[in-house]
Structures are given as structure tokens and as C-alpha cells.
Amino acid sequence: xxxxxxxxxxxxxxxxxxxxxxxxxxxxxxxxxxxxxxxxxxxxxxxxxxxxxxxxxxxxxxxxxxxxxxxxxxxxxxxxxxxxxxxxxxxxxxxxxxxxxxxxxxxxxxxxxxxxxxxxxxxxxxxxxxxxxxxxxxxxxxxxxxxxxxxxxxxxxxxxxxxxxxxxxxxxxxxxxxxxxxxxxxxxxxxxxxxxxxxxxxxxxxxxxxxxxxxxxxxxxxxxxxxxxxxxxxxxxxxxxxxxxxxxxxxxxx
Amino acid sequence: xxxxxxxxxxxxxxxxxxxxxxxxxxxxxxxxxxxxxxxxxxxxxxxxxxxxxxxxxxxxxxxxxxxxxxxxxxxxxxxxxxxxxxxxxxxxxxxxxxxxxxxxxxxxxxxxxxxxxxxxxxxxxxxxxxxxxxxxxxxxxxxxxxxxxxxxxxxxxxxxxxxxxxxxxxxxxxxxxxxxxxxxxxxxxxxxxxxxxxxxxxxxxxxxxxxxxxxxxxxxxxxxxxxxxxxxxxxxxxxxxxxxxxxxxxxxxxxxxxxx
Amino acid sequence: xxxxxxxxxxxxxxxxxxxxxxxxxxxxxxxxxxxxxxxxxxxxxxxxxxxxxxxxxxxxxxxxxxxxxxxxxxxxxxxxxxxxxxxxxxxxxxxxxxxxxxxxxxxxxxxxxxxxxxxxxxxxxxxxxxxxxxxxxxxxxxxxxxxxxxxxxxxxxxxxxxxxxxxxxxxxxxxxxxxxxxxxxxxxxxxxxxxxxxxxxxxxxxxxxxxxxxxxxxxxxxxxxxxxxxxxxxxxxxxxxxxxxxxxxxxxxxxxxxxxxxxxxxxxxxxxxxxxxxxxxxxxxxxxxxxxxxxxxxxxxxxxxxxxxxxxxxxxxxxx
Numbered sequence: 001x002x003x004x005x006x007x008x009x010x011x012x013x014x015x016x017x018x019x020x021x022x023x024x025x026x027x028x029x030x031x032x033x034x035x036x037x038x039x040x041x042x043x044x045x046x047x048x049x050x051x052x053x054x055x056x057x058x059x060x061x062x063x064x065x066x067x068x069x070x071x072x073x074x075x076x077x078x079x080x081x082x083x084x085x086x087x088x089x090x091x092x093x094x095x096x097x098x099x100x101x102x103x104x105x106x107x108x109x110x111x112x113x114x115x116x117x118x119x120x121x122x123x124x125x126x127x128x129x130x131x132x133x134x135x136x137x138x139x140x141x142x143x144x145x146x147x148x149x150x151x152x153x154x155x156x157x158x159x160x161x162x163x164x165x166x167x168x169x170x171x172x173x174x175x176x177x178x179x180x181x182x183x184x185x186x187x188x189x190x191x192x193x194x195x196x197x198x199x200x201x202x203x204x205x206x207x208x209x210x211x212x213x214x215x216x217x218x219x220x221x222x223x224x225x226x227x228x229x230x231x232x233x234x235x236x237x238x239x240x241x242x243x244x245x246x247x248x249x250x251x252x253x254x
Numbered sequence: 255x256x257x258x259x260x261x262x263x264x265x266x267x268x269x270x271x272x273x274x275x276x277x278x279x280x281x282x283x284x285x286x287x288x289x290x291x292x293x294x295x296x297x298x299x300x301x302x303x304x305x306x307x308x309x310x311x312x313x314x315x316x317x318x319x320x321x322x323x324x325x326x327x328x329x330x331x332x333x334x335x336x337x338x339x340x341x342x343x344x345x346x347x348x349x350x351x352x353x354x355x356x357x358x359x360x361x362x363x364x365x366x367x368x369x370x371x372x373x374x375x376x377x378x379x380x381x382x383x384x385x386x387x388x389x390x391x392x393x394x395x396x397x398x399x400x401x402x403x404x405x406x407x408x409x410x411x412x413x414x415x416x417x418x419x420x421x422x423x424x425x426x427x428x429x430x431x432x433x434x435x436x437x438x439x440x441x442x443x444x445x446x447x448x449x450x451x452x453x454x455x456x457x458x459x460x461x462x463x464x465x466x467x468x469x470x471x472x473x474x475x476x477x478x479x480x481x482x483x484x485x486x487x488x489x490x491x492x493x494x495x496x497x498x499x500x501x502x503x504x505x506x507x508x509x510x511x512x513x514x
Numbered sequence: 515x516x517x518x519x520x521x522x523x524x525x526x527x528x529x530x531x532x533x534x535x536x537x538x539x540x541x542x543x544x545x546x547x548x549x550x551x552x553x554x555x556x557x558x559x560x561x562x563x564x565x566x567x568x569x570x571x572x573x574x575x576x577x578x579x580x581x582x583x584x585x586x587x588x589x590x591x592x593x594x595x596x597x598x599x600x601x602x603x604x605x606x607x608x609x610x611x612x613x614x615x616x617x618x619x620x621x622x623x624x625x626x627x628x629x630x631x632x633x634x635x636x637x638x639x640x641x642x643x644x645x646x647x648x649x650x651x652x653x654x655x656x657x658x659x660x661x662x663x664x665x666x667x668x669x670x671x672x673x674x675x676x677x678x679x680x681x682x683x684x685x686x687x688x689x690x691x692x693x694x695x696x697x698x699x700x701x702x703x704x705x706x707x708x709x710x711x712x713x714x715x716x717x718x719x720x721x722x723x724x725x726x727x728x729x730x731x732x733x734x735x736x737x738x739x740x741x742x743x744x745x746x747x748x749x750x751x752x753x754x755x756x757x758x759x760x761x762x763x764x765x766x767x768x769x770x771x772x773x774x775x776x777x778x779x780x781x782x783x784x785x786x787x788x789x790x791x792x793x794x795x796x797x798x799x800x801x802x803x804x805x806x807x808x809x810x811x812x813x814x815x816x817x818x819x820x821x822x823x824x825x826x827x828x829x830x831x832x833x834x
Contacts, residue, residue, distance in 0.1 A: 029610050030591055104681060111690055112676045143351055150320050150345040151416065153368035161368055165355045193678045193685075200651075200677060206583050207603075208653040208815075209610040242355045242396050 032212040041216035047201065052220050054196040058114055058186040059228065062121020063178060069122065070129030070178075071171070077130075078137045078159060095127045100188055107193040117189035117197065124185035125178035132174025136167025169243060172236035179232040183225045198224075271419040271450040272335040272342075273298035274319055279329035281318060288314050290475035291329070296420075298334055301443075301451040301488060303465030304478075305458060307508065311476040312454040316422045319452065320345055333420065344418040348425045350409040352397040359384065359393040362412045376415075383411045387441060403434035407441065414445050421446055423453040427460065436492075439463055443489040458504040462497050464488045470507045479507055540573045541742045545731075546585040547578055548598040551775060553700070553784040554621055554729055555598070556768060557791055561753030563767035570745035586612055589734060596746065601727045602654045602815075605807055608825045609816040613735045616803075616826040618747045620729035622792035626655075627699040628662060628716040629706075631686055636693060639716060640666040648678035648691035655695045657813045658718050665722040687711055698728075700790070704782040724809050725802065727792070735824070744829045747796040754791050761788055798828040 014034045020026075021033035028036055041048060073091075077084035103120060110116040140163050148158045190199030198221045205214035274296040281289045288311040296302045296319075304312050317323040319331060320343045333342060352361045362380040366372045384390050387407055397405055406426065413421060426442075427435045443464055455461050461468045462484050470479040482504065485496050547555060558576070561567055567574040577594065579585050585597035586604075590612045597614075599607070604616060628647075630636045636645070639662055649655040660670040678685040678694065683706050685691040697703070699715055706713040719725045731750075733743055757764045765784055769776045803826050807819045 027590065027611065029607075029612055030587060104679075107678075107681075108684065108688060108690075112678065141351075143347055143349055144353065146317075146322050147345055147347070147351050147364075148368055149322050150343060150422075151365040151368050154370075157368045157370065162353065165353070168355075191679065193676070193681065195676050203651045203677075204653070207651045209583075209586075209603075209607050209612065211610075242398060244396075244398065 029209050029211050032215055036212040037215040037219060040210070040212035041219070044213055044216065048198075048217060048220055051196055051198045051201040051217070052224055054114070055117075055183070055186055055190070055198040055221065056224055056228075058117040058189070058197065059121060059182045059224070061114070061118045062185060063125065063182050063228075065118065066122040066125040066178060066182070067129050067175060070126050070174070071133055073126075073130045074133035074137060075159070075164075077134050078163060079155070091127060091130065099124050099185060103188055103192040106189065112193045112195065116192075117186045117194065120189035121182045121185035125182050128177040128181070129171070129174045132177070133167055133171040136170025137163040139170075140166045169240050172240050175232060175236060176229070179229050180225070183221065183228075187221065271299045271448060272333040273450065274420060274452065275330075275332055275334070276315075276318075277330040277332070279318065279327065279331060281314065281323075281327050283314070283326060287475045292476065292478070294469075294478050296450060296452045297467060298450050299448060300466040301446070301453065301464055303461035303468045304452065304454050304471055305456065305461050305468060305504065305508065306471035306476075308456065310471050310474065312471055313424050315471075315476075316424050316452065316454055319343065319420075320422050335419075342418060343420045343422050344413045344416040346409060346413040346421070346423045346426045348428055350397070350402075350405040352405055352408060352412075354397050357394045357396060358389065358400070358408050361397065361408055362415050364412055365416045380411070380415060383415060384408075387411060387445075403430055403438070406430060406434075406438060410438065410442055410445070418449070420450045420452070423451065425454055425456060428456065435460070436463075440489050458501050458508070459492055459497075461504065462500055463490050463492060468504065470504070472508070472510060482507075540568070540571055541745075542573045542575070543567075543596065543742060543746060544594040545574060545576050545596045546588050546594045546598065547576055548585055548600070548729065549582055550578055551576070551772065553768070553780055553787045554625075554698075556764065556784070556787060557620065557750055557753040557757055557795070559753075559768050560757050560764045561749045563770055564753065564756060566749040566752040566756075567746070570749050572742060572745055572749065574746070586614055586732060589732060590614055592734065595737070596731050596733050596743075599730055599732045600652075601730050601803075601806065602810070603652065604730060604732060604825065605810050605816050605820070606653055608820055609818070614732040615735045615738055615824070616730045616798075617733050617738055617743055617829055618731040618750055618795040619727045619792040619797075620731060620750075620795065621787070621790050622727050623790045624717070624719050624723070624726055625698040625700060625728040625790070626658065626695070626718050627697050627702070628659075628693055628695050628718065628721075629682070629686065629697045629702055629713040630693045630716075631706075632712040632714045634692065634714070637714075638666070639663065639721060640668060642693060643668055643672045644674075645692035646674045646676055646690070648676050648682060648685045648694040650680050650682065650696040651677055652696060654815065657810075657815055658723055659695055661723055661813070662716070662718060662721040683709070683713070686713070700783045700786040701779070704786065705779055707782070708778055724805050726806050728790075731795075738827060738829060741832060744832045747829055748832075750795045754793060754795055757788070757791060758793065796828060798826055800826075 018033050018035065021031060032040075073087070077087055099120060102123065106116045106119050106123075110119055137159070144162050144166070145158065148162055153161075186197070187199035190197040191203060194200045198217045202214045202217045202221075205211070205217060276292055276294045279289050279292045279294075280287070294315075304315065306312050314323065318327060352358075353364065356364070359377070359380050360367070362383060363372060363376055366376045381390070381393060384393055389404065389407060389411070392400060392404060392408075397408070400408075406429075410426070427438050430438065439460060453464065465484065465488065468482040468484070470482075471477070472479070482500065484490060484500055486494070490497055545558070551559070562574060562576075579588070585594070586599050586607050588594045589597040596617075598620060599614075599616075601616070604614070607614060628639070636642060642663065647659060649659075656670065656675065659673070659675070663670060663672065676691060678691060682694040682697045683702055686694055686706070687709070694702075697713075699717065703713050703715055737743070765781070768784070769780075800822060804822060807816070810816045811819050
């Protein structure tokens with residue numbers, strides 16, 4: 001597990017950022033330099049941490065619920081072709097509606113607490129998870145299914161012992177996408193109506209023209225998202241343990 | 255082969271494995287009439303090889319017997335002991351079909367696992383099969399770490415683990431190199447003794463080594479030749495002069511020159 | 515010969531028809547509004563439509579921001595000349611280093627209001643105890659609420675604050691909040707009337723907030739010496755004056771070419787905003803602005819009280 005390369009890249013980006021600020025002389029209320037942002041972060045660690053915890057909770061809850069619902073939905077569609085025929089178009093249409101447009105409705109229905117943010121995250125990740133898992137199960141090696149048929153396996157056993165494990169690599173891809181995207185749902189939900197969270201805190205700082213604090217909150221959000229992605233990525237490697245050698249090597253993305 | 259006595263006690267087979275008879279079987283697929291009123295019998299307890307040019311319907315025939323192809327079939331396929339083919343056949347393909355997330359031992363037990371019949375007994379049966387075939391050290395390995403030859407050996411053991419009286423094989427050794435192929439042919443011949451085997455192959459030498467009877471399938475709709483019965487017991491010596499001359503006969507039949 | 519005359523005639527006619535306001539040197543001014551065009555911008559659009567700007571040799575264009583926090587930043591970054599801003603927020607911007615000064619006032623009274631449903635049992639501020647108050651993030655609302663509550667002997671933590679973004683009246687209707695702050699009295703109250711669920715208003719300046727100008731115009735500190743700003747304020751003054759004298763015609767000018775503004779809400783809001791426009795847009799009440807600065811510093815919204823001429827000026831006369 002090497003962290004050196006990402007650290008070097010990060011450091012390089014920060015240097016470039018500071019250089020841009022120095023060279024262009026852009027004022028702090030438009031683009032603060034990394035040093036300003038670091039100072040703001042250090043003098044506001046208390047609220048930053050508190051709000052980060054709220055947003056993190058929303059993201060994790062959204063991921064868990066969305067993944068569970070997405071997986072169940074894919075299983076139902078695989079198990080029953082007639083259900084799938086009705087469900088799949090509904091799924092595709094639902095994906096065409098930008099979640100941002102639904103955000104105010106969700107806040108109206110679920111209130112200003114965490115549930116509306118969790119619901120946003122769930123909505124955003126539901127389709128990637130269910131589509132990836134369903135596609136994975138659908139494209140199971142047909143000769144495996146044929147072998148199972150000859151072996152007299154019951155349909156549920158085929159799904160449980162063959163389709164699901166065979167679909168895990170695809171599911172893992174879907175889950176990686178979901179992890180990258182869930183924070184967006186949580187933050188947008190916070191923008192629309194909330195009293196806590198990094199999205200809310202960023203709005204607040206922006207309204208008071210405290211752009212350095214806003215960037216500090218933004219940076220913290222990035223760190224939270226990256227850490228989450230890293231953890232999920234590693235977990236997926238463990239879950240899809242059999243893809244270690246050959247041309248399907250499961251490489252960590254980081 | 256001193257193991258054969260032990261083996262028969264371990265695997266409770268029916269006294270004589272059943273024969274498989276196709277009666278007036280017709281089958282069409284995407285507008286092509288593959289079989290038209292075909293009559294064909296696979297003799298019980300013997301190893302039958304079916305050889306023929308690609309695409310003439312050999313694999314289709316196997317699938318009709320295994321039951322995986324049903325739509326569009328007319329005529330009768332029946333087993334001499336009266337049972338239907340459901341649950342009576344074992345299948346081995348050219349691909350090893352080992353599930354990559356299961357260990358070798360778990361793959362051997364795949365049938366039991368899928369039917370919900372896993373027991374400790376089954377597991378120890380699988381282990382002894384593996385050890386007997388010299389694969390005991392790989393029991394916990396994942397398929398991706400093994401060579402093609404070992405994987406196909408495991409597939410063979412999985413097929414035998416099913417303890418079916420009728421074994422269907424679709425070019426099971428064609429993807430292996432010549433030496434490995436010979437070794438696996440020997441292993442298979444040793445282990446399936448007593449079952450009814452129908453093997454599709456495109457290698458005349460393989461058919462001659464392994465088959466009690468050899469049929470050539472040609473034309474569209476497919477026609478099956480008379481049986482060719484090589485002398486001696488399988489697995490036969492490839493260097494045997496009788497085998498070599500029969501190879502020439504087989505090739506002629508394949509080309510359609512010898513119409514006997 | 516006849517054809518040549520005709521051609522010359524048409525060319526001259528075309529030149530003369532090409533724009534009645536193409537005077538010798540027309541200076542461009544971009545004004546970024548605070549929000550979508552609404553009756554609060556009355557004097558600006560009256561001045562535009564009556565040609566008061568072009569009479570001063572100004573070519574004024576108005577921009578609507580994508581984000582209400584942008585206008586001051588755009589002017590500070592020299593992407594626009596003038597921004598419509600809010601007096602309370604202006605101190606915060608200056609405190610954070612934006613080099614802006616107020617050059618004129620658009621709306622000379624506060625518009626911010628605490629609103630409850632008329633049929634709710636909250637009849638005075640003290641009854642807010644234990645209730646939920648919704649707000650839009652502007653940076654200022656918690657202070658308003660704190661001061662209003664303190665005027666009745668309550669502290670801020672006796673109420674639950676919830677950010678409802680801009681859905682102020684919907685949150686009242688759905689009962690997810692008991693009261694909202696950040697509603698503009700000329701707007702939200704009319705909107706609630708139209709929906710058939712009227713509100714009850716508590717005016718912030720009546721509960722301890724020093725009076726202030728809700729809408730002001732700001733420009734870059736270094737640029738205000740330019741003559742065009744003086745001319746702009748003069749034209750704006752003419753617009754405000756015309757509005758007072760001809761309110762109905764002014765409404766027609768406001769919606770001219772902007773048919774989507776002609777709706778019931780705007781018509782009602784127009785009537786309620788009329789008395790609140792600054793009659794003397796260029797005038798600066800120094801003590802009033804300094805009083806508000808002290809108020810903000812006392813409540814922790816700014817770090818230091820700036821020198822008045824650094825953030826608010828009366829532009830000098832054009833030709834002394």
C-alpha cells in the first residue's frame with residue numbers, strides 16, 4: 001500500500017494553486033491561497049469537524065441503504081422476468097430526472113433533518129448500483145448456467161451460488177461509482193435546506209464572504225470523499241478476492 | 255488397474271448403466287433442420303464416441319440428451335431404465351467451467367452444493383477423488399492459479415462426483431496440449447468404467463483410444479454412420495497398428511469417401 | 515438622376531433611424547442586480563425606459579446573477595461596474611477585504627421581516643420560545659433573530675433554527691417551521707395573501723435592529739471618482755422622482771418589454787414598495803451608517819469598524 005504517489009501529486013497540486021494565487025494576485029475573496037485556507041481550517045477545527053461528521057453520516061447511511069435497495073432491486077429483476085419488464089423502464093426514466101430538481105421536494109416531504117439528505121444520496125446511487133449488479137448477473141457465463149441446469153439446480157440456488165458471485169466484480173464497479181457520487185447527493189440536500197453539514201457550512205461561509213473557510217470546508221469534504229472511496233475500493237478488492245492474477249487483475253485505483 | 259475394485263465399491267452404480275435411445279428425433283434451429291427423424295442408440299455401460307465435421311450437430315445431440323435443449327424437439331429420447339433424463343446425466347464441456355471463486359475441492363462438490371446436499375461425507379469423497387488423481391495438494395487452491403491441464407482434471411472429477419450413469423462429454427480434451435490430452439484420456443478411461451459415456455470429439459485418434467464404439471455424423475440433416483468397433487479395451491495404445499489403420503478408415507468416413 | 519436621389523434618401527433615412535440614443539460618446543455601465551428583476555428595482559428601470567441614463571450619455575445594461583452572492587464579487591473583480599447589494603451584508607464584504615463603497619441607496623427602509631401564519635397563535639415575539647424558525651442563509655439572520663428575541667428577554671437558544679434556503683413561505687404552509695426570518699415584507703406577505711394563507715409580520719427595526727437601507731448600490735472604491743457614476747446617480751434620482759409623480763405609468767414602464775414580470779405578485783409588491791424607495795438616492799446619512807456599523811461589531815458580525823469614507827460616500831457634484 002503506497003501512499004507516496006498520491007501524496008506527491010497532492011503536494012504538487014497545492015504548490016501550483018499557491019503559485020497561481022501569487023502570480024495572478026487574485027484577491028482572497030475570489031480564490032484564497034492554500035496557506036489562507038489552512039489557517040482558516042486550523043482556527044475553525046471545532047465546527048468543521050462537527051459538520052463533517054454530519055455529512056459523513058449522511059453519506060454512509062445513504063450508501064448503505066442505497067446499496068441494499070439497489071442490490072435487492074437487481075435480484076428481483078433477475079428472479080422474475082415479468083417484474084423486470086415493468087421495473088426496468090421505470091428505472092431508466094427515474095434516472096433521467098436530475099436529482100437536483102427533486103431535492104426541494106424531498107426536503108418538503110422528509111423535513112430538514114438528515115433523512116432528506118440520506119434520501120438524496122440514496123436516489124443518486126440507486127441506479128448505478130442496481131444497473132451494475134443486474135448487468136453482471138444477466139451476463140453470467142451461459143455454460144455455467146447450462147452446467148447448473150444439468151446438475152438439477154433449483155433457480156434460487158443458481159442465483160445464489162452462480163449469478164451473484166459471478167456478478168460481484170460488476171457490483172463492485174457500481175459500488176465504486178456510488179461511493180464517488182453519494183457525497184454529491186448529501187451536499188445538494190444540505191444546500192436545499194439544513195442546519196448542519198459541510199454543504200450548509202460552505203453556504204454560510206460563502207454568504208459571509210469568508211471564502212477561505214468555504215474552501216477549508218470544501219477541502220475537508222474532498223478528504224472525506226477520498227477516504228471513503230479508498231476504503232470501499234480496498235473492501236471491494238477483498239470481496240472479489242479471486243481476481244488476483246491474469247489479465248483481470250483487480251488493481252486499486254489509488 | 256488395481257483401483258477399479260475399490261472404485262466400484264465406493265461408487266454405487268446400477269448393475270448396468272442404461273442405454274440412451276433416440277427415436278424419430280427431429281430438431282430445427284434458426285431455420286436449419288439439424289435432425290430429421292433420427293434414430294440412434296448409445297449402448298449402455300459403454301464409451302461411445304461421436305465424431306464429425308464442425309457444425310453438423312454433435313453438440314446439439316448432446317444437449318438434447320442432457321435436456322438443456324428442449325424447444326423444437328419432436329420424437330422421443332429415452333433411457334433404458336425408464337427414468338427421464340432429468341437428473342440422470344453428467345456434463346463435461348471443452349471449458350472446465352470451474353467457478354473462479356470456489357476452491358478446487360468446492361468446485362468438485364459443485365453439484366451437491368447447488369442441490370443443497372452438501373455433507374461432510376461428500377467433502378471427504380471429493381478429497382479422496384482429488385488424491386486419487388494426484389491433485390490432493392491443490393484442494394484449497396483457486397482455479398486461476400492452476401494450469402489448463404489440472405483444471406480440466408478437476409472438471410473431470412467434478413463430473414464423476416455426480417455419480418451419474420450417463421456421462422455426456424463435449425470435446426473435453428480438445429483445448430489441451432497433446433501430452434496432457436493423453437494423460438487425461440487415460441485418467442478418464444480409468445475413472446468412468448461402467449458408466450454410459452457419449453463423447454463428442456473431432457480427434458479420430460482420441461475416438462480410437464477411448465471409444466468402445468465410434469460413430470461418424472455427417473450431412474445436414476445429420477446422418478449417423480454404422481458403428482466402428484476398434485479391437486481391444488480402452489485406453490488403447492496409439493502406436494497399435496490396428497489403431498493406425500482404423501484412423502485412415504475414420505478419416506475417409508469423415509470426408510464422406512467411404513460410405514459404409 | 516431620380517434613382518440617385520432615392521438612394522441617398524434611403525441611406526440618410528437609415529442612418530437617422532439607426533438608434534435614437536446614439537450620441538457622441540456613450541459610456542457603458544454594467545449593473546449586476548441582486549436577484550431576478552423585481553419591483554425593488556423600480557427606479558432603475560424607470561430611469562432606463564424614460565431615457566434618463568442615455569440622456570446622461572450612459573449605456574446601461576442590467577445583469578441577473580446566477581448566485582445572489584456573486585454581484586459584489588463581480589464588481590470587486592472588475593467584471594461589472596455597479597452591484598445592487600444590501601447594507602448589512604456590505605459591511606461584512608468590506609470587512610473581508612472587498613474594495614467596495616456604497617454610492618447610492620435604492621430602498622431606504624429595511625425589508626426583512628419575521629413572518630408567522632396569521633392564524634397561528636404566535637401573536638408576539640415572546641411566544642417564539644421553543645418554536646422552529648426557518649431562514650435563508652444571508653449571513654445576518656441569526657443576529658436579527660437574537661436581537662429581536664433579546665428585546666423580549668429571550669435568548670437565541672430558546673428557538674430552533676433551520677435553514678430552509680429560499681422556501682420561506684412553503685415551510686410555513688407545510689408547518690415545518692413556526693416562523694421565518696429573511697422574508698421581504700413587500701414580497702412574502704403578498705405571496706402568502708395570494709395563496710390564501712396570509713401572514714403576520716414583525717418588522718425587525720421595531721424590535722431592536724437599528725434602521726438600515728435594504729438595497730444599496732456599490733462600486734469599486736478606486737473607480738468612483740469617474741464621472742459616469744455621478745451621472746448614474748443623477749439619472750437614478752430622476753427615475754425615483756418620476757416614480758413618485760407617476761406611479762401607474764412607472765409600472766407600465768417597468769413591465770415594458772418584460773411581459774413575464776406582469777403578474778399578480780409583482781403588481782401587489784409594486785404598491786407596497788413605492789413608499790420605500792429612496793427619494794434622494796445619492797444622499798448619505800452618516801450617523802445612520804455609523805450606527806449600524808457599531809451594531810454589527812457589537813454582535814460579532816464584523817471584526818473592526820471601518821472608516822466611513824472607506825465604505826460609503828456621497829459622490830461629489832459633477833462640475834463645481
